[in-house]
Amino acid sequence: MNISSKKKTIAVDMDGVLADVEAQFLSWYERDYGVKMTKDQLSGLTEDTAFPEKGAIHRFARTAGFFSTLPVMEGAVEAIKSLSEKFEVYIVSAAMEFPLSLSEKLKWLNTNFPFISWKNIIFCGDKSIINTDYMVDDHLKNLDNFKGKTIMFHAFHNVSYHHHTRANNWKEVVALLEKEA
Template sequence: MKKSIAVDMDGVIADTETHFLNWYEREYGVRIGVHEIQGREENEMFPDKTVARKFAFTPGFFRSLPVMTGAVEALKTLMKSYDVYIVSAAMEFPQSLPEKLEWLKEHFPFISWRNIIFCGDKSIIGTDYMIDDHIKNLDFFKGTTIMFHAFHNVNHNHHQRANNWDEVLKLLVK
């Protein structure tokens, strides 16, 4: 029997950091650099603390996310040895449910609908591994954690860090 991996969407296979910064520049005409948001939470990315939530509630935001570099190839590789599940806390933003499903169908058509889990609280997930960028999800996970690098987790070091998909593969593919 294969071991199982829960893979987060936003910030792990979908590049939300780049998307937020691009939407901000498009909407407000100001380019905020990646270095300017390091160590901040999502609600602290922009001078107006309501902007990130506003974008997340905007129809089309989740549907138009760019794919994280290396994610497609990495998941195909991991699926050879593991049961891979996409797990996303998608309940807070109701329009994200259909948008995320359509996004997955387009960019990860090789992931079965049976392996997609949209939930509100990831503490119920019982896979062997979890790859996530949020400490709140990793801290309560009972299996082995891999913290995917993100601007908001740079000051945390109590989980195994992977800075990109190549590093994830080095940790999981033997």
């Protein structure tokens, strides 16, 4: 294969991009504290200030079953299948901070994205080492240090930032990347 026919590469984050952690946080918060909140109420807050009960997000992320039961983001499966036809797609997730997340994230991927090869799954602690052409992520700490083109996936904690190309959903991500293929 010559170099010009090589597929461009995309790094795709899991939490908040493929997996709907916001929905899980809201569900678990209501379950554990009896307070129903909406995604709109989280808008503009940080993960540390999102809920009245301080530390709730970190406690949930350290609880068995949190990562393995995350809902799939609407349109994510179809989008990754579609993008995989034109790009080499890598799932890149910071999985070292929370002890149970590594095995649970792998289980989640194998259940919800069984068509993704183990060779295209990268679990790391710091995404600054990732060297793909594109990155789709919801966290500025990952996008700001990335050397390729970035797409910021909409999340409650990034609504006030506008220095990356924003995608509000998977339909918008696919539209942006198809222009690049």
